[in-house]
Amino acid sequence: MIITTTLGDMDETLLVKTTGFQDSSIDRVEWVEYRLPTDPEGTHIHRSVHVVIKPPANPVTITSNL
Amino acid sequence: MASTAGTTNSFKLELLEGVHNFSSVNPARTANTVDVFKAALYTTTATLGPTTTVYATTGEVGVGTTNYTAGGQTITNATNPVLYSNTATWTPSANITWTALTAPTAFDTVLIYNSSQGNKTVSVHTFGAQIVTAGNFTLTMPIPGAGTSLINLA
Numbered sequence: 001m002i003i004t005t006t007l008g009d010m011d012e013t014l015l016v017k018t019t020g021f022q023d024s025s026i027d028r029v030e031w032v033e034y035r036l037p038t039d040p041e042g043t044h045i046h047r048s049v050h051v052v053i054k055p056p057a058n059p060v061t062i063t064s065n066l
Numbered sequence: 067m068a069s070t071a072g073t074t075n076s077f078k079l080e081l082l083e084g085v086h087n088f089s090s091v092n093p094a095r096t097a098n099t100v101d102v103f104k105a106a107l108y109t110t111t112a113t114l115g116p117t118t119t120v121y122a123t124t125g126e127v128g129v130g131t132t133n134y135t136a137g138g139q140t141i142t143n144a145t146n147p148v149l150y151s152n153t154a155t156w157t158p159s160a161n162i163t164w165t166a167l168t169a170p171t172a173f174d175t176v177l178i179y180n181s182s183q184g185n186k187t188v189s190v191h192t193f194g195a196q197i198v199t200a201g202n203f204t205l206t207m208p209i210p211g212a213g214t215s216l217i218n219l220a
Contacts, residue, residue: 004166004200027193032201048201051193053176053216054208060219062081064073 003034005045016040028052078154078219082147093183101182105162105205106138108175114190121177121185132168148210155215162205167198176205189217
């Protein structure tokens with residue numbers, strides 16, 4: 001698979017892939033990062049993020065008083 | 067049987083549908099024309115919240131960003147508001163994606179606003195701070211339902 005990077009399009013097999021996620025009360029975030037094999041812990045050259053939005057904790061409540 | 071006081075459920079739904087207008091100062095509306103809603107991204111230094119009334123570029127993802135246009139993206143809105151029991155709801159009908167995005171400054175907020183009505187705000191949603199490098203950024207909408215939809219009037 002071809003990955004778009006800051007160095008141009010590169011074959012995925014030539015890169016080091018890292019994925020991760022976090023899940024909280026406000027979101028679930030998943031990300032994928034690619035780095036060069038020569039710098040596997042350095043600056044990523046591609047990072048995509050997928051966020052699942054959760055509703056606000058303060059939903060609008062409508063009331064009437066008489 | 068005694069009556070029960072309270073705001074009607076249909077009223078909640080009709081607020082989302084724009085049926086009721088209590089103000090003498092109101093924008094012109096075209097019958098059965100859906101307003102255009104947009105989603106804009108903001109950096110971690112922005113200070114948006116419940117008191118934000120109108121979309122502004124201050125704090126918006128910008129400098130150094132590739133493939134992001136000020137004002138954000140138009141939201142796909144093909145599904146009308148839905149009433150689930152006593153909760154009126156609205157959720158965009160499609161996810162929102164920025165492709166080939168490079169946003170080197172951390173961002174953690176998306177503002178939903180109505181670009182057809184003076185860019186008036188609808189809601190602010192936050193998430194863990196992110197940067198994106200030559201990649202896609204996708205906001206997946208929640209599953210519609212009472213309390214789970216993006217907008218809930220209960």
